[in-house]
Amino acid sequence: MKKIVVIGGGTGNFTVLKGLKNYDVDLSAIVSMADDGGSTGILRDELGVLPPGDVRQCLVALSDSSRLMRSLMNYRFENGGLGGHSFGNLLLSALEKVTGSFEKAVEEAGKILNIKGKVIPVTTHQVRLKMILADRTLLEGEKDIYLSQDIDQGYKSIFLEPYPKANPYAINEIYNADLLVLGPGGLHTSLIPNLLVDGVVDALRSSQAKKTFVVNLMNRKGQTTSFKVSDYLKEVHRFIGEDIFDYILVNDQKPPQALIEVYAEEGDLVENDLTDDSRIILAPLLGELKGVPATDFIKRNLIRHDPKKLAQELMKIVHHL
Amino acid sequence: MKKIVVIGGGTGNFTVLKGLKNYDVDLSAIVSMADDGGSTGILRDELGVLPPGDVRQCLVALSDSSRLMRSLMNYRFENGGLGGHSFGNLLLSALEKVTGSFEKAVEEAGKILNIKGKVIPVTTHQVRLKMILADRTLLEGEKDIYLSQDIDQGYKSIFLEPYPKANPYAINEIYNADLLVLGPGGLHTSLIPNLLVDGVVDALRSSQAKKTFVVNLMNRKGQTTSFKVSDYLKEVHRFIGEDIFDYILVNDQKPPQALIEVYAEEGDLVENDLTDDSRIILAPLLGELKGVPATDFIKRNLIRHDPKKLAQELMKIVHHL
Numbered sequence: 001m002k003k004i005v006v007i008g009g010g011t012g013n014f015t016v017l018k019g020l021k022n023y024d025v026d027l028s029a030i031v032s033m034a035d036d037g038g039s040t041g042i043l044r045d046e047l048g049v050l051p052p053g054d055v056r057q058c059l060v061a062l063s064d065s066s067r068l069m070r071s072l073m074n075y076r077f078e079n080g081g082l083g084g085h086s087f088g089n090l091l092l093s094a095l096e097k098v099t100g101s102f103e104k105a106v107e108e109a110g111k112i113l114n115i116k117g118k119v120i121p122v123t124t125h126q127v128r129l130k131m132i133l134a135d136r137t138l139l140e141g142e143k144d145i146y147l148s149q150d151i152d153q154g155y156k157s158i159f160l161e162p163y164p165k166a167n168p169y170a171i172n173e174i175y176n177a178d179l180l181v182l183g184p185g186g187l188h189t190s191l192i193p194n195l196l197v198d199g200v201v202d203a204l205r206s207s208q209a210k211k212t213f214v215v216n217l218m219n220r221k222g223q224t225t226s227f228k229v230s231d232y233l234k235e236v237h238r239f240i241g242e243d244i245f246d247y248i249l250v251n252d253q254k255p256p257q258a259l260i261e262v263y264a265e266e267g268d269l270v271e272n273d274l275t276d277d278s279r280i281i282l283a284p285l286l287g288e289l290k291g292v293p294a295t296d297f298i299k300r301n302l303i304r305h306d307p308k309k310l311a312q313e314l315m316k317i318v319h320h321l
Numbered sequence: 322m323k324k325i326v327v328i329g330g331g332t333g334n335f336t337v338l339k340g341l342k343n344y345d346v347d348l349s350a351i352v353s354m355a356d357d358g359g360s361t362g363i364l365r366d367e368l369g370v371l372p373p374g375d376v377r378q379c380l381v382a383l384s385d386s387s388r389l390m391r392s393l394m395n396y397r398f399e400n401g402g403l404g405g406h407s408f409g410n411l412l413l414s415a416l417e418k419v420t421g422s423f424e425k426a427v428e429e430a431g432k433i434l435n436i437k438g439k440v441i442p443v444t445t446h447q448v449r450l451k452m453i454l455a456d457r458t459l460l461e462g463e464k465d466i467y468l469s470q471d472i473d474q475g476y477k478s479i480f481l482e483p484y485p486k487a488n489p490y491a492i493n494e495i496y497n498a499d500l501l502v503l504g505p506g507g508l509h510t511s512l513i514p515n516l517l518v519d520g521v522v523d524a525l526r527s528s529q530a531k532k533t534f535v536v537n538l539m540n541r542k543g544q545t546t547s548f549k550v551s552d553y554l555k556e557v558h559r560f561i562g563e564d565i566f567d568y569i570l571v572n573d574q575k576p577p578q579a580l581i582e583v584y585a586e587e588g589d590l591v592e593n594d595l596t597d598d599s600r601i602i603l604a605p606l607l608g609e610l611k612g613v614p615a616t617d618f619i620k621r622n623l624i625r626h627d628p629k630k631l632a633q634e635l636m637k638i639v640h641h642l
Contacts, residue, residue: 046401068419068429075415080367081402087415094396094408098389108389112433 001026002318005177005209007122007194009035009054012185015304016214017061017117019311025318027117028173029058034129034160034193037143039076039085043093050102050126052092054190055119059106060088062115069113103167120173123197125164131188132156146189149222158188159196166199174200177209178321181314182245184216184305187224187235195239204244210321212247212314217286217303219267228273229280246279247317249310253284255303263303283313322347323639326498326530328443328515329353330375333506336625337535338382338438340632346639348438349494350379355450355481355514358464360397360406364414371423371447373413375511376440380427381409383436390434424488441494444518446485452509453477467510470543479509480517487520495521498530499642502635503566505537505626508545508556516560525565531642533568533635538607538624540588549594550601567600568638570631574605576624584624604634 004025006016009032017029031054036044040053060073073088091112095105106119131139134154139145145158174180185191195201204211213236219227227235229250237243250272260269274280287306325346327337330353338350352375357365361374381394394409412433416426427440452460455475460466466479495501506512516522525532534557540548548556550571558564571593581590595601608627 042401046403047398071419072415075419077368077415077418080363081404082367082406082411083402085403087411090398090403090408090411094393094398097398098392098396 002178002321003028003173003176004179004181004314004318005030005173006181007174007191008032008183008185009190009193010057010185011304012183012190012214012216013054014057014061015184015307016181016310016314017058019307019309020314021062021064021116023311023315025315027062028177029062029117029119030122030170030173030194031055031058031119032190032193033121033123033125033127033164034142034189036128036141037146039089041141041143042085043089044126047093047097048126049093049096050121050124052089052096053086055106055121056086056088056092058119059109059113059115062110062117062119063113064116065112065114073113103169118173120170121167122170122194122200123164124167125162127160127162127164129158129189129193129196130161131158142189142193146186151188151223152221152225158192160193164197166197166203171199171203174203174207174209177207179314179318180204180207180209180211181214182211182236183214186220187216187227187232191236192239195236201240204240205242210246210317211244212249212317213245214249214305214310215251216270217251217305218263219270221265221267224267226268228271230273232270233274248274248277248280249285249313250280250282251285251305252282253286255286256289259289259302281313281317283309285309285313323499323642324349324494324497325500325502325635325639326351326494327502328495328512329504329506330356330511330514331378331506332625333504333511333535333537334375335378335382336505336628337502337631337635338379340628340630341635342383342385342437344632344636346636348383349498350383350438350440351443351491351494351515352376352379352440353511353514354442354444354446354448354485355463355510357449357462358467360410362462362464363406364410365447368414368418369447370414370417371442371445373410373417374407376427376430376442377407377409377413379440380430380434380436383431383438383440384434385437386433386435394434424490439494441491442488443491443515443521444485445488446483448481448483448485450479450510450514450517451482452479463510463514467507472509472544473542473546479513481514485518487518487524492520492524495524495528495530498528500635500639501525501528501530501532502535503532503557504535507541508537508548508553512557513560516557522561525561526563531567531638532565533570533638534566535570535626535631536572536593537591538572538626539584540591542586542588545588547589549592551594553591554595569595569598569601570606570634571601571603572606572626573603574607576607577610580610580623602634602638604630606630606634
């Protein structure tokens with residue numbers, strides 16, 4: 001059975017894992033530990049736990065349990081002191097307290113959710129993602145970086161503080177993978193934070209696995225404004241130090257014009273400027289549009305990867321290994 | 322297989338169920354829905370859910386899952402907006418929100434915890450336990466009643482508001498039981514609230530089951546001060562309307578004098594004044610004393626029933642059925 005290791009955090013990871021779960025492969029998700037917004041941020045601050053949010057999404061993606069259990073994990077309390085917390089985050093935080101270890105908590109939650117595969121925090125140290133902008137403004141925390149509109153003006157540095165050692169299990173997975181998948185996901189907030197962990201880049205460079213980069217569908221205004229496929233690769237390679245990818249998976253399906261206009265305030269479509277690069281795999285990867293009201297929250301998710309289509313393309317790569 | 326139905330709420334139920342779980346019997350717990358203190362009270366107020374606390378204790382008592390899962394259910398968050406909430410309460414409340422039904426929530430939590438037997442809320446209506454004292458003071462809520470020091474001065478009435486219909490599943494269990502067990506537990510706060518639900522008393526009177534009353538070890542000062550066994554029975558029979566019990570299980574093991582003194586502020590030992598009543602079963606029922614520091618919280622639990630000894634005596638009754 002081929003081993004696929006997916007690296008990222010948040011919704012991007014969720015989509016890839018959800019699609020691949022239905023194939024006969026050995027799946028692992030390596031998850032960024034930089035999240036500090038919303039429910040996760042409150043839990044970190046108040047309880048001193050490691051960030052559960054991205055891990056929760058991966059667990060749900062890999063879960064083979066009932067639809068009810070998956071809804072439960074994503075259920076958010078609405079009122080009072082619990083308001084905003086997702087139940088799955090509370091489960092992971094309570095398990096961390098009871099077992100004394102975040103890794104053990106993830107493992108136990110995986111059993112409760114009957115997951116197919118493994119979810120592995122990239123580091124088990126408490127870290128903050130920080131960024132120094134071109135004008136020397138210091139952004140402290142993933143949330144502030146996520147909300148900044150000035151990153152496309154350039155930045156001096158991005159780093160985790162304190163500089164953390166990688167989780168040895170994550171390194172092991174990278175070495176033992178047949179296929180590594182980086183992305184899709186927030187470039188500075190979900191993907192790069194994995195590369196900032198001591199040991200990850202070395203492992204990515206040395207691993208004999210084939211490596212696929214899944215390019216985002218949309219740019220985020222103020223963050224990756226007008227980025228093309230080559231810009232994504234350039235940015236990632238700044239951290240990896242060399243071009244490691246064997247495949248670059250790019251969507252070639254155009255969303256309806258009306259939807260692009262809805263999105264205009266938030267960002268533009270990522271254009272493929274590497275038409276001559278033989279590593280580029282073009283495929284229609286868009287999720288189906290459901291008739292949902294375009295609230296601010298949902299808008300962000302209207303143009304998104306389809307888990308099935310994404311998995312089909314990745315499995316074509318696997319079959320060639 | 323004999324069917325045993327235990328009626329109560331809180332720690333008393335926990336002890337009986339925990340002991341009986343190890344025998345080959347068909348176990349059900351009917352649980353009072355009057356709790357409104359602590360974590361449970363906050364969840365009722367803020368989320369509008371039914372009270373999870375007593376149900377959680379019964380689920381944990383019947384759980385056949387790992388020690389870790391049971392610790393998780395009883396884990397209390399310590400800080401921030403979550404402070405004081407036990408994880409199991411949050412599980413039940415989130416499940417109630419996701420499924421839209423408290424009964425369904427209890428059922429699903431039972432699956433997650435791999436319980437042996439059934440836990441059944443006595444009613445699925447939102448109710449408050451209220452009491453009018455002799456001096457016409459109105460106590461609103463189980464918590465206020467639990468904390469009152471004036472109940473032993475007599476009270477005019479105790480009632481649930483609004484007056485709720487029983488859960489038909491609870492009634493069914495009472496009719497189909499081979500043995501019914503009432504107690505131990507807080508007389509006005511855990512036992513009687515079950516009897517105040519429309520349909521329960523009729524079922525108790527009509528059921529062909531043998532009926533056992535398990536008498537508390539200790540009185541609670543201000544509540545059942547200096548109550549003897551006959552006082553407990555008299556009080557319960559006021560609500561049932563007739564004497565229904567076939568067996569009355571009473572502890573005859575004396576706790577160490579030092580411990581009785583530690584307890585003196587909170588209450589005195591329950592004395593058996595029914596030495597001629599052939600229904601009385603005397604047995605040593607005390608739990609072992611562990612070398613724990615006598616904090617206020619633990620003090621309450623130092624003189625307590627031993628689940629094993631309690632179950633052994635109840636099983637002797639079952640073997641005679």
